[in-house]
Amino acid sequence: MKMPAPSLPTAKVIQVDTRGAVILEEESPETRDSRGIYFPNHIEPVSHIAVDVGGSLAKVVYFTRSPEPPSSPSVAAVRSSEPLTPRSNSPSAEFPTSSSPSSSNIRYNGALTPLVLDSQNHVDGFTLNSEMLRSTMLRRTSQHFPGGSLNFERFETDNIHQCVEFIQSLIERSAKVNEVTIEDMRKSVKIMATGGGAHKFYELFKDTLCVEVRREDEMECLIEGLKFITLIPDEAYYFSDELIQSVSHPTLSPSDQLGLLPDGVLERPGPNPPKFAVTFESNPTPQLPCLLVNIGSGVSLIKVDEDGRFERVSGTSLGGGTLWGLLSLLTPATTFDEMLNLSEQGDNATVDMLVGDIYGQDYSKLGLKSTMIASSFGKVFKKGKGKRTFSPEDISKSLLYAVSNNIGQIAYMNAEKYNLERIYFGGCFIRGNPNIGTLLISSFRAEIHFVFLGHAATITTLSYAIRFWSKGTKRALFLRHEGFLGSIGAWIKNIGPESP
Ligand SMILES: Nc1ncnc2c1ncn2[C@@H]1O[C@H](COP(=O)(O)OP(=O)(O)O)[C@@H](O)[C@H]1O
Numbered sequence: 302m303k304m305p306a307p308s309l310p311t312a313k314v315i316q317v318d319t320r321g322a323v324i325l326e327e328e329s330p331e332t333r334d335s336r337g338i339y340f341p342n343h344i345e346p347v348s349h350i351a352v353d354v355g356g357s358l359a360k361v362v363y364f365t366r367s368p369e370p371p372s373s374p375s376v377a378a379v380r381s382s383e384p385l386t387p388r389s390n391s392p393s394a395e396f397p398t399s400s401s402p403s404s405s406n407i408r409y410n411g412a413l414t415p416l417v418l419d420s421q422n423h424v425d426g427f428t429l430n431s432e433m434l435r436s437t438m439l440r441r442t443s444q445h446f447p448g449g450s451l452n453f454e455r456f457e458t459d460n461i462h463q464c465v466e467f468i469q470s471l472i473e474r475s476a477k478v479n480e481v482t483i484e485d486m487r488k489s490v491k492i493m494a495t496g497g498g499a500h501k502f503y504e505l506f507k508d509t510l511c512v513e514v515r516r517e518d519e520m521e522c523l524i525e526g527l528k529f530i531t532l533i534p535d536e537a538y539y540f541s542d543e544l545i546q547s548v549s550h551p552t553l554s555p556s557d558q559l560g561l562l563p564d565g566v567l568e569r570p571g572p573n574p575p576k577f578a579v580t581f582e583s584n585p586t587p588q589l590p591c592l593l594v595n596i597g598s599g600v601s602l603i604k605v606d607e608d609g610r611f612e613r614v615s616g617t618s619l620g621g622g623t624l625w626g627l628l629s630l631l632t633p634a635t636t637f638d639e640m641l642n643l644s645e646q647g648d649n650a651t652v653d654m655l656v657g658d659i660y661g662q663d664y665s666k667l668g669l670k671s672t673m674i675a676s677s678f679g680k681v682f683k684k685g686k687g688k689r690t691f692s693p694e695d696i697s698k699s700l701l702y703a704v705s706n707n708i709g710q711i712a713y714m715n716a717e718k719y720n721l722e723r724i725y726f727g728g729c730f731i732r733g734n735p736n737i738g739t740l741l742i743s744s745f746r747a748e749i750h751f752v753f754l755g756h757a758a759t760i761t762t763l764s765y766a767i768r769f770w771s772k773g774t775k776r777a778l779f780l781r782h783e784g785f786l787g788s789i790g791a792w793i794k795n796i797g798p799e800s801p
């Protein structure tokens with residue numbers, strides 16, 4: 302006689318309970334955009350995996366259940382050129398593994414919880430010893446406890462097979478952990494795919510993983526992702542009007558602290574924008590209407606109305622792929638992070654033609670300081686008689702400014718055209734830039750988040766451009782999971798009440 306198999310709960314309608322959500326800490330700069338988010342109150346199991354495959358990167362989002370927030374996220378940080386090594390956010394006592402993570406050098410964030418299992422096939426009650434039965438029951442019970450993490454991973458689209466392999470191992474491992482057959486697990490799991498690669502690699506995902514693959518529209522997912530992620534405390538941040546100097550040099554005059562010229566006019570965006578302090582949205586509220594500027598391989602600008610309806614109003618092909626591609630041509634750097642590191646050490650004034658190079662001084666009447674870039678790369682043509690070489694550092698910095706300034710301008714013009722005050726910047730282009738640290742200043746009796754500006758050229762350039770051109774009426778907003786909006790949207794779309 303067979304004992305009935307432990308039945309796992311079937312979720313009809315799943316809503317993510319975001320109450321008390323926290324972004325997990327992460328030590329590695331390389332993965333600081335892919336910190337897990339822990340939802341202490343979310344109960345229903347979720348077994349689908351979302352993937353957003355763009356022109357440059359494939360982004361994966363999945364949910365793992367754990368009654369406690371992962372205490373000490375261990376990091377197997379990788380540089381972008383290396384094969385991706387998934388990170389473990391949890392020692393995961395509740396998810397025992399048959400293979401030791403260290404033996405394979407692959408570590409996972411727990412396991413998926415299957416929604417529906419074929420009760421006949423997976424456990425024969427008579428073969429369970431008492432320890433197995435206990436752990437099965439415990440696990441079964443734990444599925445009714447609240448708590449779980451949303452996990453994030455990134456792969457280069459060129460290495461799409463690594464992404465597929467990662468998902469495959471996640472599914473296989475989840476089957477083992479839940480003591481179900483791989484066939485049952487596959488029936489339970491579904492891939493929500495978005496981005497261009499959802500179409501280009503549809504067969505690859507479907508045939509290799511042997512699971513249902515559902516394709517979702519990229520723009521819809523971006524907006525769904527934005528609406529969801531802005532509900533998470535401390536996810537969105539912006540540069541406040543308070544300059545870093547006002548924190549570190551409180552003796553500066555108020556006008557100096559606000560980046561004002563002596564006559565009270567804001568300084569125009571220049572190669573070294575003023576250093577603003579970062580403020581996090583700790584009590585998030587709905588942030589619509591807004592403009593979303595998604596800087597991926599190319600750039601999409603999407604106007605979102607108060608009711609969530611949206612329209613892609615503009616775009617430019619000069620985006621993240623441009624920077625990545627041109628710097629691959631022009632510098633010896635082989636990874637995106639190397640390119641950003643180069644840019645941090647560079648001086649763009651050696652290749653950019655500045656206002657001062659043309660005027661010999663400020664163009665004060667127009668408020669153009671001599672240090673402002675008049676023409677990106679404009680000096681290259683002029684330098685010397687023979688062909689001169691320019692340092693990879695200077696070239697990288699100049700191109701980073703050129704692309705960021707251009708996007709800042711287009712963003713501002715569209716925000717102006719559609720009368721939008723909030724401009725969210727998303728996409729992995731921004732990823733490598735902010736290095737947000739925490740400075741504890743006793744006299745403030747509070748933690749003040751700030752950026753090490755050497756790592757934040759894009760963010761400061763975009764922020765300051767928006768602030769300057771809008772005369773302070775519009776605000777550039779950034780997101781800690783900026784590159785994952787599409788994949789989060791694909792994940793969330795599956796679990797709304799309207800889902801079949
Ligand atoms: N590790 C990385 N490898 C390559 N590009 C990166 C990396 N991190 C950030 N980027 C930048 O992000 C861009 C891709 O952003 P993303 O939002 O993923 O766009 P897409 O969806 O088109 O792949 C790249 O073109 C590059 O500028």
Ligand SMILES: CC(C)(COP(=O)(O)O)[C@@H](O)C(=O)NCCC(=O)O
Pocket residue numbers: 354355356357496497596597598599600601615616617618
């Ligand atoms: C075609 C895309 C929507 C694809 O998205 P991506 O993979 O770049 O994130 C995007 O690259 C884009 O909007 N390009 C700009 C095209 C233009 O309007 O000029």
